[in-house]
Amino acid sequence: MKLAAKLVDLRKDYVLKGETVRALRGVSFDVPVGDYVAIMGPSGSGKSTLLNLLGCLDRPTSGSLFLGEDDVSKMNDNQLSRTRATSIGFVFQSYNLIQQLTVLENIEVPLYYQGRLSKESRERCRLLAEMVGLQERLSHRPSQLSGGQQQRVAIARSLVNDPYFILADEPTGNLDSATTEEILRLFENLNEMGKTIIMVTHENDVAGRAKRIVRLRDGKLQSDTTLREGPAQSRSAESASAIEEIRAAIGSDSNKAL
Amino acid sequence: MTFFLRTLQLGIKSLLVHPLRSLLTVLGIFIGVASVIWLLAIGEGISRQAQKQIEGLGADNIMVRSVKPLRSNDQEASFILPYGLLREDYFRIVETIPTVKSAIPIREIRCELSYRDRSIDGRLVGCTPEYADITKLKVERGHFITDGEVKLEQNHCVLAAKVAERLFPFEEPVGRRVYSYEYQEFYQVVGVVRDRTPTAAIGGSLEAQDFSSDVYIPISTMRKRIGDTVVLRRSGTREGETVELNQITLRVDKVANVLRTAQLVQETLEPVHGRKEDVKVIVPLELLEQARTTRMMFMVFMGLIAAISLLVGGIGIMNIMLATVTERTREIGIRRALGARRRDIIRQFLVETIALSVLGGLTGIAAGYACRPFVAMLRELMMHNTPTLMQSLPEVVRNVEPQVVPFSIPLAFGISVVIGVLFGLYPAYRAAQMDPIDALRHE
Numbered sequence: 001m002k003l004a005a006k007l008v009d010l011r012k013d014y015v016l017k018g019e020t021v022r023a024l025r026g027v028s029f030d031v032p033v034g035d036y037v038a039i040m041g042p043s044g045s046g047k048s049t050l051l052n053l054l055g056c057l058d059r060p061t062s063g064s065l066f067l068g069e070d071d072v073s074k075m076n077d078n079q080l081s082r083t084r085a086t087s088i089g090f091v092f093q094s095y096n097l098i099q100q101l102t103v104l105e106n107i108e109v110p111l112y113y114q115g116r117l118s119k120e121s122r123e124r125c126r127l128l129a130e131m132v133g134l135q136e137r138l139s140h141r142p143s144q145l146s147g148g149q150q151q152r153v154a155i156a157r158s159l160v161n162d163p164y165f166i167l168a169d170e171p172t173g174n175l176d177s178a179t180t181e182e183i184l185r186l187f188e189n190l191n192e193m194g195k196t197i198i199m200v201t202h203e204n205d206v207a208g209r210a211k212r213i214v215r216l217r218d219g220k221l222q223s224d225t226t227l228r229e230g231p232a233q234s235r236s237a238e239s240a241s242a243i244e245e246i247r248a249a250i251g252s253d254s255n256k257a258l
Numbered sequence: 259m260t261f262f263l264r265t266l267q268l269g270i271k272s273l274l275v276h277p278l279r280s281l282l283t284v285l286g287i288f289i290g291v292a293s294v295i296w297l298l299a300i301g302e303g304i305s306r307q308a309q310k311q312i313e314g315l316g317a318d319n320i321m322v323r324s325v326k327p328l329r330s331n332d333q334e335a336s337f338i339l340p341y342g343l344l345r346e347d348y349f350r351i352v353e354t355i356p357t358v359k360s361a362i363p364i365r366e367i368r369c370e371l372s373y374r375d376r377s378i379d380g381r382l383v384g385c386t387p388e389y390a391d392i393t394k395l396k397v398e399r400g401h402f403i404t405d406g407e408v409k410l411e412q413n414h415c416v417l418a419a420k421v422a423e424r425l426f427p428f429e430e431p432v433g434r435r436v437y438s439y440e441y442q443e444f445y446q447v448v449g450v451v452r453d454r455t456p457t458a459a460i461g462g463s464l465e466a467q468d469f470s471s472d473v474y475i476p477i478s479t480m481r482k483r484i485g486d487t488v489v490l491r492r493s494g495t496r497e498g499e500t501v502e503l504n505q506i507t508l509r510v511d512k513v514a515n516v517l518r519t520a521q522l523v524q525e526t527l528e529p530v531h532g533r534k535e536d537v538k539v540i541v542p543l544e545l546l547e548q549a550r551t552t553r554m555m556f557m558v559f560m561g562l563i564a565a566i567s568l569l570v571g572g573i574g575i576m577n578i579m580l581a582t583v584t585e586r587t588r589e590i591g592i593r594r595a596l597g598a599r600r601r602d603i604i605r606q607f608l609v610e611t612i613a614l615s616v617l618g619g620l621t622g623i624a625a626g627y628a629c630r631p632f633v634a635m636l637r638e639l640m641m642h643n644t645p646t647l648m649q650s651l652p653e654v655v656r657n658v659e660p661q662v663v664p665f666s667i668p669l670a671f672g673i674s675v676v677i678g679v680l681f682g683l684y685p686a687y688r689a690a691q692m693d694p695i696d697a698l699r700h701e
Contacts, residue, residue, distance in 0.1 A: 057595060057694050078599050085597020096592045096698065100271045113597035117260055157596075 003066070004164045004196040005031040005054065010063035010073075012049050023049040025219040026063065031165065031198060036191040038207035039200045041216035050216065051200050055088055055167050056080045067164050085113045089158025093170035095150040097142040103129060103153050104138045110161040121160075128156040132186065148179035155186060165196035172206055184209050269609040272586075279578060280614060286574035287618025287674050288625065294564035294670040295626025299660035300633070301560035305553045306661060307654045312552065313513060317545035319392065320508040320520050322351075322527070324501055327536045338487060338498035341536040345502050347527060355522050357515045362388050364505040365480050367488055371436045371473055373425040380421055380471045382438070384480030390451065392507055393469070400432040400449030407448075408476040413483070415445035419453035420470040436473070441484050445475055513549055516541060564670075571618070572677035579611055579685035590689050591697025600690040607689050611682025612675060619674035623667055629660045 012024040024046045031037055041047045052058040053065060059080070060073045067087050075083065089110075090096070097106045107125040111117055129138055132152035142150050151171060158166045168187070172180040184206065191197050191211075201207050208227070215222040273280040309317075324342025348363045365384035370377055389395070390402040398419065407414050415436065422431045435444045454469045489498040510519045520541045531537045583590070590603055598606075637656075640648050648656060 052695050055595065057698075081594070081597055081599040081602075084595060090595050092698070096588070096595070098589055098592060100275050101268075109593070110596045112261075112264060113593075113599070113602055115261055117264060161597075 002033045003030050004033045004035065004068070005198070006064075006066040007031075008064040008066075010050070010053060010065060011061045012046075012053060012058070013061045023219055024053070024060070027216070027219070027221050028063075029214060029221065029224055031196060033164075033196055034191070034194050036187070036197045036211040037199065038210035038213045039198065039216065040202060040204075040207050040213055041222070042202075044218075045216040046219040047200050047216050049219075051167065051169055054198060055090060056083045081113070085110050086161055087164045089161065089163035089166040091151070091154050091158050091166060091168040091171045093173040095142070095147070095154045095174075097150055097153055097157075099142055102139045102141060103134055103145070106142065106153055107157045107160050109157065114161065125156070125160060128159055129153070132156045146179075147175050148182055151175065151179075151183055152186070155183070155190075159190070159195070165198050166190070168197060168199040170201055171199065172201070172203070180206070265605060265609050266613065269606065269613050272606075273610055273613065276582075279582075283575055283578045283614050284618040284621070286571035287568075287615045287677065288571075288622045290564070290568035290571035290677075291619050291622025291670040291674050292625040293567045294561075294673065295623065295662060295666050296629045296660070297560035297564045298557065298666040299626070299629045299662045300658060301556035302661040302663050303658040304654055305556040307658065308552045308556075309513065309549045312545055312549045314394065315542075315545055316392075317542050317549050318510050318513050318516060319542060320510060320516060320523060321540040322347075322506045322508065322523060323538050323540060324504050325536055325538045326499065327534055338489075338500055340500035341534065342501040343503040343506055343537055344530070347530065347537075348503060348506050350526055351506065351508065351523055354526060355519060357511050357519045357522075359509045359511045360388055360392075361509070362386050362392060362507045363477055363503045364389065364507060365477055365501070366504045367480070367484065369438050369440045371421070371425070371438055373434060373436050376425050376427075378421060378424050378471065380473050382480065382484075383472050383474050384477035385474055386477055389474065389507075392509060393454075393467075395454055395469070396452040398450050398452045399430075400447070402449055402451065403474055403476050408478050411476060411478040411482045413443065413445050413479060414448045414475065416449040416451060416474040417447055418451055418469055418472040418474075421473055422447075422450045443483050445473070513546065516546055568673055568677060571674075572681040575611055575614060575678060576681035576685060579607065579682055580688070582610075583607065583685045583689045586689075587692060587697050587700040590692055591694050591700060594692075594694035595698060603690040604683075604686040607686035608679060608682050611686070612678040615674045615678025615682075616671075619671045622674065623671060626667070626670065627662060629662060633658065633660050 007028050010024055010027045014021045014023055027050065039047050039050060053060055056072050063073065064071050065073050067083060072080065072083055098109065104125055107128055108117060108121065111121050126138065129135060132155055134149060134152055137145060137149065172183055175183060187197055188209065199210060207213050211228055212226045214224050322343060327341055348361065352358060352361050362385060367382045369380065369382050371380045385403065386408055387403050387405055390397065402416055417431055425436060426434065431447045431450055433447065435446050437444055486502050487498060487500045508523065510516050520539050524539050527537055593603065
């Protein structure tokens with residue numbers, strides 16, 4: 001089985017005011033391609049630290065983190081940037097869109113930093129926007145969109161570089177229940193067509209929609225529960241057609257992890 | 259290319275998020291650049307006026323004078339000594355050196371001149387009409403030597419004020435005739451020039467010149483009536499000399515060309531006069547030096563003031579950009595998370611500061627060109643409203659015509675870009691050094 005991410009005895013220490021805080025104390029688990037993992041834990045359990053490591057925003061103190069074949073734990077700043085640009089799709093709680101850019105331009109940002117802007121890439125961004133249901137809003141600014149719509153833009157943006165996995169940090173934390181449902185369904189659809197998703201959340205309902213829940217406590221792995229194998233949800237007719245749409249948008253050969 | 263355009267587009271978009279702030283930043287550079295151009299232009303204007311005054315003293319003149327060589331033994335036999343400038347030299351210089359604007363051949367002979375029972379020891383100066391102009395002689399009565407008189411070799415003369423006073427204390431000199439006993443010639447007075455204060459010796463290169471005993475006649479007349487050979491009687495001995503021209507005064511087209519032209523003149527004369535050493539090229543070095551110093555003084559002074567205003571503009575840019583960096587911390591975090599390297603962030607912020615300063619630079623240049631009409635308008639306005647104040651200003655300031663110095667345009671523009679880079683670099687560096695995690699957490 002191919003792995004999207006592999007964590008081997010991952011440790012992270014911080015020095016705060018002369019005192020060493022051991023945020024992660026040796027965490028190991030694998031994330032196979034096509035998985036949908038929810039990472040849970042109380043505050044101070046190390047989930048933010050783990051998220052930062054998985055997002056290549058930080059380097060572990062020791063241990064290894066493989067994304068695909070590459071060990072990112074030894075990479076320098078430029079290489080980490082490159083990895084973020086090419087291999088990770090971020091979705092944040094507060095959407096984190098760039099305010100002065102339009103929807104389409106926001107989706108393009110990761111490609112811009114790879115120097116891969118072209119007519120084709122723009123077309124791809126348009127398809128992704130269409131896929132998340134924002135075809136009418138391409139030239140709108142984030143401030144003109146609702147929270148759910150902004151999160152859809154963020155999801156489209158996370159897909160544009162065809163990443164190993166989508167890293168979602170409390171993606172529904174700022175949304176009402178109806179919109180939360182929409183976004184979770186979008187994640188499920190993406191997962192069904194093979195996209196790997198790693199989601200940090202503290203809400204049990206949200207975590208329950210994943211295939212697998214990894215719980216952290218005091219910087220250690222507390223439990224790793226597989227909820228279900230295979231397709232996440234029973235396919236409704238609606239979601240089946242949505243999947244077809246997504247497949248068309250991204251292209252079948254696009255997922256490098258597949 | 260697309261990448262660069264995209265970066266620029268992005269920069270402009272970001273700047274437009276705060277149009278007023280960006281505008282004020284541009285204004286800082288705008289004022290800096292415009293003031294560089296303005297101050298240099300005004301400095302140049304004033305220094306040109308000052309230079310004109312210096313030129314009035316003869317900074318653009320080169321004098322080539324005949325110098326009597328020391329008698330050598332082999333010439334003992336002949337008592338008439340030929341030396342000095344030839345008419346041929348004059349033509350050669352005029353025809354071969356393009357920077358010479360005009361050239362005046364001059365022949366001077368000391369002789370006694372009389373009218374009735376009064377006589378003076380005068381200096382007969384054979385010259386052309388331009389002589390009055392080049393030596394700043396002003397005609398008081400009648401006229402100076404004319405081209406016609408030179409051509410017709412007429413026996414006409416123009417008297418210096420002192421000469422007129424001594425020979426004609428009670429009569430009107432114009433129309434009378436003065437007599438030279440030595441050459442048995444009569445010269446009809448056609449004009450009197452105003453008294454001219456003798457020029458002071460300036461440094462070592464220009465000798466003092468006294469015009470008070472001069473009597474000007476056409477050089478052609480002098481050649482025809484008196485000839486080139488003059489016999490001097492001195493304490494019982496008789497000496498003679500043959501001199502075609504005592505001096506050629508050259509006027510050069512530009513002060514800047516004086517030294518080069520003098521060099522050329524020297525080279526032109528070298529084959530004929532080199533061995534005899536009977537000519538001397540005199541350059542008003544001190545005047546040239548003074549003109550140069552004046553110019554430099556103004557340039558440095560004005561440039562300094564302008565540099566200060568550019569510095570202020572630059573600090574303005576830095577201030578704004580630092581504020582922008584703080585304000586956009588979160589955006590920086592997002593961009594870093596999405597794959598921007600440190601240098602991408604630096605580039606982005608640099609592009610923004612450069613865009614600001616280039617815009618300021620371009621508009622500043624446009625305003626720089628408006629300097630002349632603006633100063634003219636200001637002068638008009640002040641003349642109208644505060645005439646006494648205007649009168650109290652020195653003439654050089656009152657009449658200043660700003661001259662946009664060509665090099666000030668690229669200079670000001672270049673400086674504005676450099677300032678944009680320099681003062682943008684630190685904020686950009688600060689932005690790039692941010693930890694993406696902290697930046698993302700920033701509210």
